[in-house]
Amino acid sequence: xxYAIGLGLxxxxxxxxxxxxxxxxxxxxxxxxxxxxxxxxxxALEAYYGRSVILADREMVESSSDQILADADKVDVAxxxxxxxxxATTHTDLILRARALSIPIQTLPNASIMTAIGACGLSxxxxxxxxxxxxFTESWKPASYYDRMLENWNLGLHTLVLLDIKVKEPDLQxxxxxxxxxxxxxxxxxxxxxAQMIETEEEKKAGVFHAxxxxxxxxxxxxxxxxxxxxxxxxxxxxxDMGRPLHSLVLVGKRMHEMERDFVRExxxxxTVFDEVxxxxxxGHGQ
Amino acid sequence: xxYAIGLGLxxxxxxxxxxxxxxxxxxxxxxxxxxxxxxxxxxALEAYYGRSVILADREMVESSSDQILADADKVDVAxxxxxxxxxATTHTDLILRARALSIPIQTLPNASIMTAIGACGLSxxxxxxxxxxxxFTESWKPASYYDRMLENWNLGLHTLVLLDIKVKEPDLQxxxxxxxxxxxxxxxxxxxxxAQMIETEEEKKAGVFHAxxxxxxxxxxxxxxxxxxxxxxxxxxxxxDMGRPLHSLVLVGKRMHEMERDFVRExxxxxTVFDEVxxxxxxGHGQ
Numbered sequence: 001x002x003y004a005i006g007l008g009l010x011x012x013x014x015x016x017x018x019x020x021x022x023x024x025x026x027x028x029x030x031x032x033x034x035x036x037x038x039x040x041x042x043x044a045l046e047a048y049y050g051r052s053v054i055l056a057d058r059e060m061v062e063s064s065s066d067q068i069l070a071d072a073d074k075v076d077v078a079x080x081x082x083x084x085x086x087x088a089t090t091h092t093d094l095i096l097r098a099r100a101l102s103i104p105i106q107t108l109p110n111a112s113i114m115t116a117i118g119a120c121g122l123s124x125x126x127x128x129x130x131x132x133x134x135x136f137t138e139s140w141k142p143a144s145y146y147d148r149m150l151e152n153w154n155l156g157l158h159t160l161v162l163l164d165i166k167v168k169e170p171d172l173q174x175x176x177x178x179x180x181x182x183x184x185x186x187x188x189x190x191x192x193x194x195a196q197m198i199e200t201e202e203e204k205k206a207g208v209f210h211a212x213x214x215x216x217x218x219x220x221x222x223x224x225x226x227x228x229x230x231x232x233x234x235x236x237x238x239x240x241d242m243g244r245p246l247h248s249l250v251l252v253g254k255r256m257h258e259m260e261r262d263f264v265r266e267x268x269x270x271x272t273v274f275d276e277v278x279x280x281x282x283x284g285h286g287q
Numbered sequence: 288x289x290y291a292i293g294l295g296l297x298x299x300x301x302x303x304x305x306x307x308x309x310x311x312x313x314x315x316x317x318x319x320x321x322x323x324x325x326x327x328x329x330x331a332l333e334a335y336y337g338r339s340v341i342l343a344d345r346e347m348v349e350s351s352s353d354q355i356l357a358d359a360d361k362v363d364v365a366x367x368x369x370x371x372x373x374x375a376t377t378h379t380d381l382i383l384r385a386r387a388l389s390i391p392i393q394t395l396p397n398a399s400i401m402t403a404i405g406a407c408g409l410s411x412x413x414x415x416x417x418x419x420x421x422x423f424t425e426s427w428k429p430a431s432y433y434d435r436m437l438e439n440w441n442l443g444l445h446t447l448v449l450l451d452i453k454v455k456e457p458d459l460q461x462x463x464x465x466x467x468x469x470x471x472x473x474x475x476x477x478x479x480x481x482a483q484m485i486e487t488e489e490e491k492k493a494g495v496f497h498a499x500x501x502x503x504x505x506x507x508x509x510x511x512x513x514x515x516x517x518x519x520x521x522x523x524x525x526x527x528d529m530g531r532p533l534h535s536l537v538l539v540g541k542r543m544h545e546m547e548r549d550f551v552r553e554x555x556x557x558x559t560v561f562d563e564v565x566x567x568x569x570x571g572h573g574q
Contacts, residue, residue, distance in 0.1 A: 006398065008396065008397070009396065011305075014303050014304070014395075015303065016300065016397075018298075018301055020304055021300070084398065084402045084403070086406055086411065087402065087405070092408060092546060093546075095550075099553065107510075109398035109403040109509070111303075111396035111399075112399075114401065114411060116373070118373025119394050124373065124401060124417065125417050126416065128415050129412060129444055130411065130412050151442050155416075259380075262383065263379060266386065
């Protein structure tokens with residue numbers, strides 16, 4: 001059996017009891033560690049599981065899936081995914097490949113940022129489609145997220161923005177000199193995301209998400225004991241320091257109702273500003 | 288500390304290791320059992336946890352929250368929620384109340400149908416807002432879900448439909464005779480949901496979700512070992528028998544891309560019909 005097992009969001013104890021039993025008895029255990037990370041490292045997992053874990057990087061999952069799936073029709077293979085196994089498309093590939101090889105598959109779902117984000121007090125029923133934000137470079141500032149965000153915005157819905165992480169990215173300058181060196185891992189912060197959103201808005205000039213007139217919520221380390229939540233305008237969030245990864249951001253849609261406001265307001269950088277923006281942009285739009 | 292702990296979707300072993308540790312040591316343990324149910328009963332949980340669990344029905348959570356929260360500033364109280372603690376608004380109330388009482392709160396997220404639905408092969412990034420479907424009666428057929436579904440549909444997005452459950456509903460006829468009797472629990476099936484969608488469409492005559500021209504996916508017992516998935520037109524799904532609860536349904540949006548199609552097609556009631564509907568209504572709309 002091929003088991004795709006969600007690890008949840010924070011540490012080694014966020015695996016389910018059922019998942020842990022499978023990990024302990026499986027023939028091989030892989031850890032996918034490039035679309036998201038836990039707040040603990042592979043060694044902590046190995047110590048807790050009492051067994052070794054094979055790190056599966058993007059290259060292995062995308063190019064050597066048959067190696068991961070080898071013999072899984074005869075023995076148990078566990079493939080550990082931070083969060084929930086179906087949050088990222090890549091694992092759909094792997095499951096399709098397993099199916100093509102007639103390997104029996106079982107998925108063990110777990111917490112995902114897509115639902116854990118509810119801890120900020122915004123109703124999950126009021127979220128539209130989720131978007132991703134990648135690190136902008138001087139020459140590459142993809143704005144396709146903006147169009148989807150605008151679709152949500154026009155319906156009054158919240159948008160969850162998942163922030164880029166770069167793990168084991170090759171250093172292109174070193175590569176040009178014939179050496180393979182990996183850049184240190186990078187994780188986008190709430191402040192960087194807010195700043196990029198402001199940048200896109202200034203370029204698009206669609207005049208929708210005014211940096212000072214919309215509310216956004218930054219969430220750091222969702223699901224962990226030291227989770228941190230901050231609410232404010234985009235301008236305010238572009239200045240916050242929310243500490244270590246992972247971070248996520250929600251652009252608050254106009255349908256925000258009063259119970260959501262009451263909950264989120266507790267996290268405001270500045271309650272006076274929060275109330276002003278609520279009055280100006282949100283009040284009366286709730287459903 | 289007041290702990291809101293997600294139980295996941297299937298059975299007693301879907302709790303996280305961290306959650307189980309808290310349940311074992313908490314002073315009191317409540318189980319919320321009216322917005323969703325596990326596939327096992329309270330007794331199975333109690334046997335597994337090795338302790339008693341207090342059933343919290345809607346009345347207790349909504350009217351006697353101070354009883355649940357009593358002393359939680361001094362002792363540990365665990366409040367168990369099927370799925371993820373933030374999937375239903377009711378628990379937001381409870382958390383707001385705990386906050387008002389200055390009780391420290393920690394949330395342990397877990398799998399939710401909102402992400403576990405990804406097991407059907409539809410990308411979570413292509414879902415719009417989630418809607419709920421209640422049991423229609425002769426005189427009450429609320430269609431507000433339809434308007435939200437239409438918003439998603441117009442954007443080409445999938446819609447997850449969460450199906451009504453009735454647990455511990457008072458028998459109104461008996462009540463009129465001065466007796467309190469509860470109706471047996473009822474859980475909406477995929478077939479009932481599809482039939483109700485067809486009914487609404489016929490009334491609204493917006494001519495959008497043609498029962499034979501749109502694809503939908505039915506999922507039963509998401510996250511469990513005997514999870515079952517069926518894909519077809521609404522007409523086809525109105526005839527399926529997917530066995531014991533819980534059931535959910537997804538109306539497939541036009542943006543469905545080819546990898547999603549390949550995955551979902553495996554679950555088709557009839558692959559020929561599936562391919563015809565794909566060609567007629569979906570092909571070329573993917574992004």
